[in-house]
Amino acid sequence: MSLIKFFSTNGHPEHVDFRQALLMGQAPDKGLYMPEQIPQIPESKILGFPLKSYPEIAYEILKPYLGDLVEEGALRSMLHNAYNYEVPVEKVYDERYILRLDRGPTCSFKDFAARIMGRLIQYFLKQDGRSILILTATSGDTGSAVAHAFYGLDNIRVVVLFPEKEVTARQRRQMTTLGKNIFPLAVAGKFDDCQALVKQAFVDHDLAGLDLSSANSINIGRLLPQAVYYFYAHSRVTKGGEEVVFSVPSGNFGDLMGGLIALKMGLPVRKFVAATNENDEFPRFMKTGIYEPIRPSKNCISNAMNVGHPSNLARLFCLYGGRMDESGHVILQPDLQAMKRDLYAVSIRDDETRQTIRDAYLEHKVLLEPHGAVGWAGLMKYLDEYGGSGTIPCISLETADPAKFPDEIVRLTGVNPPLPAAMAKLDELQESFQKIDGSYASLKDYLRGFL
Numbered sequence: 001m002s003l004i005k006f007f008s009t010n011g012h013p014e015h016v017d018f019r020q021a022l023l024m025g026q027a028p029d030k031g032l033y034m035p036e037q038i039p040q041i042p043e044s045k046i047l048g049f050p051l052k053s054y055p056e057i058a059y060e061i062l063k064p065y066l067g068d069l070v071e072e073g074a075l076r077s078m079l080h081n082a083y084n085y086e087v088p089v090e091k092v093y094d095e096r097y098i099l100r101l102d103r104g105p106t107c108s109f110k111d112f113a114a115r116i117m118g119r120l121i122q123y124f125l126k127q128d129g130r131s132i133l134i135l136t137a138t139s140g141d142t143g144s145a146v147a148h149a150f151y152g153l154d155n156i157r158v159v160v161l162f163p164e165k166e167v168t169a170r171q172r173r174q175m176t177t178l179g180k181n182i183f184p185l186a187v188a189g190k191f192d193d194c195q196a197l198v199k200q201a202f203v204d205h206d207l208a209g210l211d212l213s214s215a216n217s218i219n220i221g222r223l224l225p226q227a228v229y230y231f232y233a234h235s236r237v238t239k240g241g242e243e244v245v246f247s248v249p250s251g252n253f254g255d256l257m258g259g260l261i262a263l264k265m266g267l268p269v270r271k272f273v274a275a276t277n278e279n280d281e282f283p284r285f286m287k288t289g290i291y292e293p294i295r296p297s298k299n300c301i302s303n304a305m306n307v308g309h310p311s312n313l314a315r316l317f318c319l320y321g322g323r324m325d326e327s328g329h330v331i332l333q334p335d336l337q338a339m340k341r342d343l344y345a346v347s348i349r350d351d352e353t354r355q356t357i358r359d360a361y362l363e364h365k366v367l368l369e370p371h372g373a374v375g376w377a378g379l380m381k382y383l384d385e386y387g388g389s390g391t392i393p394c395i396s397l398e399t400a401d402p403a404k405f406p407d408e409i410v411r412l413t414g415v416n417p418p419l420p421a422a423m424a425k426l427d428e429l430q431e432s433f434q435k436i437d438g439s440y441a442s443l444k445d446y447l448r449g450f451l
């Protein structure tokens, strides 16, 4: 099998294998890595997925990208250990489902990518006897998922930047109560500022000695595992080959990119609903063909989606023949018609999100949190516009556990969402973190301390 190589969306001449792309995070020209070819999963294999477990499906999807870089038994065992929790597909009514991606150790869908990425990075670093510093920005849930995935490993240190005022107390506590090799950093700024700081550190030659790697959704190792649950969910609601609709609450667009990669690998999907909160730069682009980042991003209750310029749009544009640089400048317009064939983009206001949480509970006894509610509301709008889409199965992704957002949920439904076991002790643990202002000089100073 010839090994798939990865290229930079900014056009850097050097193409790398999965291992290099994973350890580097970002390409040297600030582009994001994309696979040169997208491997095809034959229909005969997809028809067999209803009988396979989550880790078995994950193996089939990821193996073509890894080739022989990871020994088969090692890969299978990493996948079994990483995916040791439930992935429920709940029927809400008729053929309308919720895919619950919130049963991992930090109760958001980010565990899916972080847990296998952590294991793969550790596997490769051990081969080289190397150690690295992972630098990552979080809008709320990446930080904790990554911190948990790498916690206690001696050849890896993790610095997590989070916007001081934009994460909930429980989200913060999931990062700040670990200690050991995990270093949380509260930034006086927004998620986009954190993300920009991280990107700058990566191209700073003064910090080369740190062997920096990223665990953001810009890392290809975060993206590919997110194709797996689309195959899995499809296999749980169809008998095999039928099309489905997915609705994906989107911020940085890593989750949606996972879905589009699944589509390009051969998964039968009629449409992806890309549902954003009031940070509607992408839905507006789909309408007008003009891309304008929102700076600063708007604060919505679905805080992990408060992204005014999603990094993964560079990949999305690339997938449809266009080109966008890291600052959001469109160098080549993508094929908008083809994008519209695959995607329905919609922005959901906070008042609609709240109403959706209320309605879903009253009408269906389903407890949604703000992100999942954006997805569900987006699906309802799509179905309204397309006349209900008949009996085609529709799956909306629930990306976090409602207990991460208790205040909002109690106010809207009167229900105090039960704390999952993974979060039970969180409110009592001791927190430890540092604060910096939003300047790059401050981050650099801090990082120099690790040299």
Ligand SMILES: *Cc1c(COP(=O)(O)O)cnc(C)c1O
Residues within 6 Å of the ligand: 108, 109, 110, 140, 141, 142, 217, 249, 250, 251, 252, 253, 254, 255, 256, 304, 305, 371, 372, 399, 400
């Ligand atoms: C990160 C996150 C999202 C957005 O996912 P993207 O890949 O950034 O689009 C949605 N919901 C929750 C709960 C998240 O943590």
